[in-house]
Amino acid sequence: MSFFDRIYKWLFTSLANQLLITYLVVITIALLAVSMWALVAIRHESMTDLRNSLEVEAINLGLEIDNDLVLDSPKALARIQAAVERRATRLGVAIAVVDRVGRLLADSSPLNMDPVPREGTNLSREKEINEALTGIISNSTRAEPGLLPGSDRNWLYVACPVRSMGETTGVIRVGVPLTEIERRLRKDLIVFLEIILATGFVTILISLGMARRFNKPVREMSALARQISNTGDLSALLPVRRQDEIGELSASFNQMIGRLREQERLRQEFISNASHELKTPTMAIGGVVEALQAGASEDPALRTKFLNSLERLVDRQASLIQDLLDISRLDSGSEKKWHDHIDVARLVQEAVEQIRVQADKKQLNISTQILLDMKESPGRAVVGNSSQLQRAVVNILTNSIKYTPEGGSITVSARLSAGNRVEIRIQDTGSGIEPQDLPHIFERFYRADKARTRETGGTGLGLAIVRDIVVMHNGHVEVESTVGQGSVFVIHLPLRDV
Ligand SMILES: Nc1ncnc2c1ncn2[C@@H]1O[C@H](COP(=O)(O)OP(=O)(O)O)[C@@H](O)[C@H]1O
Ligand SMILES: [Mg+2]
Incomplete structure (x- = not known):
């Protein structure tokens, strides 16, 4: 040199x-x-x-x-x-x-x-x-x-x-x-x-x-x-001894480590929850299969009963796996690249059609009110992934059906709201949500009434997926609920210049 x-x-x-x-x-x-x-x-x-x-x-x-x-x-x-x-x-x-x-x-x-x-x-x-x-x-x-x-x-x-x-x-x-x-x-x-x-x-x-x-x-x-970066070990923090910019930098660095720790904790929690959720129906399936092998298949009535419950368990397993896949796809950010101009009116209609059979089964009355005239907002549209947004609406509707007793009613509406947003509102006359559960229902795997929801086949992922999708579209979702009277979920989506 x-x-x-x-x-x-x-x-x-x-x-x-x-x-x-x-x-x-x-x-x-x-x-x-x-x-x-x-x-x-x-x-x-x-x-x-x-x-x-x-x-x-x-x-x-x-x-x-x-x-x-x-x-x-x-x-x-x-x-x-x-x-x-x-x-x-x-x-x-x-x-x-x-x-x-x-x-x-x-x-x-x-x-x-x-x-x-x-x-x-x-x-x-x-x-x-x-x-x-x-x-x-x-x-x-x-x-x-x-x-x-x-x-x-x-x-x-x-x-x-x-x-x-x-x-x-x-x-x-x-x-x-x-x-x-x-x-x-x-x-x-x-x-x-x-x-x-x-x-x-x-x-x-x-x-x-x-x-x-x-x-x-x-x-x-x-x-x-x-x-x-070499070991992935997040246990150490930097000492912050100074008041100047370098001290500030160390503090931000520590904040970043704190955030990484939190993410790591959530990831571990997610994996352990997911494994637990997958294990329960798998063991139940094992039990049913054992019973059938042990002779339950001889009796036609019993066999039908067991096969039906087997079908339910496998369905539940499949939908759980689907939810997990969705969550991981949303987490990875690969869904962000979509930029369809979304026809919200049609999307809501299709979502309602998708769940109508289930609603009819429970004799629930569904009414739709589309007050959405996009001509009022020329040159602007909701932009994003249409099928994901439809999935979010369907998830909320599925809950409404699930948690509303027979004969109840569900109202779905869509309209332009102040601040250049589109508002999708789903209201039911169901069981309502306890105030102490309300802040948590959008968390992954959170179920308000464990015993009852397990029996209704919930995984606690539905609303978490809703929130992820809506946030990905720069929107937010709100809920109001009164126990015994019903709940209303509102999705707010921003309009973008197109
Ligand atoms: N429309 C509703 N009426 C009453 N409770 C609801 C409603 N929607 C959601 N919940 C409560 O929020 C919890 C979380 O919902 P979700 O994430 O969809 O999970 P789940 O798989 O249990 O449906 C549910 O377990 C339920 O207790
Ligand atoms: Mg659900």
Whole structure:
């Protein structure tokens, strides 16, 4: 693996490292920007100070020599030269004095300072002198060659005109090399760089500490997730020690485990209930078969009786198995893909036809009221699986028949209801449901009156299937019941744009 691959891997396999690098980059850029700004400001400030003090020097010298400049005699020149030498030596600056046309009258040759102009040279071509000759104070900065090759230095020059009776009689130019300022700036730059390095170092230390704090819970979480996916063991939970987003994540993770545990519990319960339900009729069948073998088949009356009960038991077994298959199909979600436009009116009619024979057997009076005019809701329909929904209605109707004594009546109606829904209502004049059973009747295998319902052949799955189907269609089912008077079940189904 190359060096860069290694760096890349180190960076992108750890969130904390990515954060660290981001911090470092941001902090370094910010500090660099501040340092640059500070250096520029310091330089500007120092240059202004220097320029001002050079200007003061030039003006002072001007006051000293203005008369001699006008005189233009050898004696006067000597006095000018003396004044220039004195001030230049005292201040450590280079001073040049030129006459009204820019010819050099006097100059200092102080302290090996460059450059050393020779007397008589015309300096009027130099920018600051040229400008000062017009009567204004001027300055400029430029590199001047040193004595040795490569020893160029930056110089700051300030040139002041000397005026007498409204005329410029000469120019005094004071100059210093900028070596001192530049050295100070370099020193400042080094200090800034040191600060940046130190800050980077502290950032790394803090980030490493933070990284450990972040990484630990995240690692714990992924370890637990891996353990669960490898072994299916849901016994462990994550410790939740923090109030921040990571703590929140751990709490959600635990909630998810809790939910999985609950599902697992329901699954186990379902299997054990289903096995129990299957076992009971199977044993009964075994008993009947044994009795027949033991001689009951000799007696025709007895044989018919046993064969009839055998038929009932096998029917019950078959319908139980059908219910179990339906439940498992609904659970698996494979039924969700249906999107028929459902003709609710027809569906209800067909469901009623399907159970009419059973109802007639018990002399129950069934009336249907279809008040469903889909034209009232144009462009909308119930969407889903038609045969499943019919199965839900039939299940409720079957209960009504089962739990309504002979001569009772069942009313089925369908209509549009408020909130853009379709409402299917099934009302009976049956036994009713005890209030304490009411909240549970949609649970799997729940039967209100165990003894009686077993005799009527119930499995306790019918309403659970109803609820699953209705929920799959984004609807809900309600029940109201009064013991001794009857029950009413209402299926609400949402309409969808089609
Ligand atoms: N129309 C009804 N009248 C009275 N009781 C009902 C009615 N419908 C359902 N129940 C009660 O709800 C329980 C659950 O119904 P269901 O899930 O269909 O199971 P079952 O196989 O017993 O019919 C029934 O055992 C019964 O006690
Ligand atoms: Mg039922």
